Amino acid sequence: MHIDVSPRAVSWMREELNVRPGDWVRIYVRYGGSPQFQPGFSLGLAVEPPADVGSCTEQDGIRFYIRHSDLWYFDGHDLTIEYNDKEEGPEFVVGTRAAH
Numbered sequence: 001m002h003i004d005v006s007p008r009a010v011s012w013m014r015e016e017l018n019v020r021p022g023d024w025v026r027i028y029v030r031y032g033g034s035p036q037f038q039p040g041f042s043l044g045l046a047v048e049p050p051a052d053v054g055s056c057t058e059q060d061g062i063r064f065y066i067r068h069s070d071l072w073y074f075d076g077h078d079l080t081i082e083y084n085d086k087e088e089g090p091e092f093v094v095g096t097r098a099a100h
Contacts, residue, residue: 001071001077001078002055002078003064003080006080008083009091010059023047024050025062027065027070028045029072030042030043038073050063053066074094077096079092
């Protein structure tokens with residue numbers, strides 16, 4: 001699976017989560033919340049050191065990763081994190097990319 005993070009989403013994380021180059025941001029599956037892809041589950045963000053990395057990408061010196069144990073949620077699909085103007089925060093879009 002591939003992870004894309006938009007520049008606006010990175011900018012939001014710099015301001016709201018105080019992430020800096022060299023930091024790791026974990027994208028994790030949580031029970032409940034507002035379902036985005038798998039019913040009954042949603043995604044969250046946490047600034048924490050890497051462990052059990054299943055997929056990873058880097059944007060502006062910040063590494064974004066998903067633990068191997070959370071890859072089931074994506075069912076072989078890719079993840080894009082965008083900035084949602086209406087919600088004023090990140091939006092998780094699970095789907096396939098046009099080109100790899």
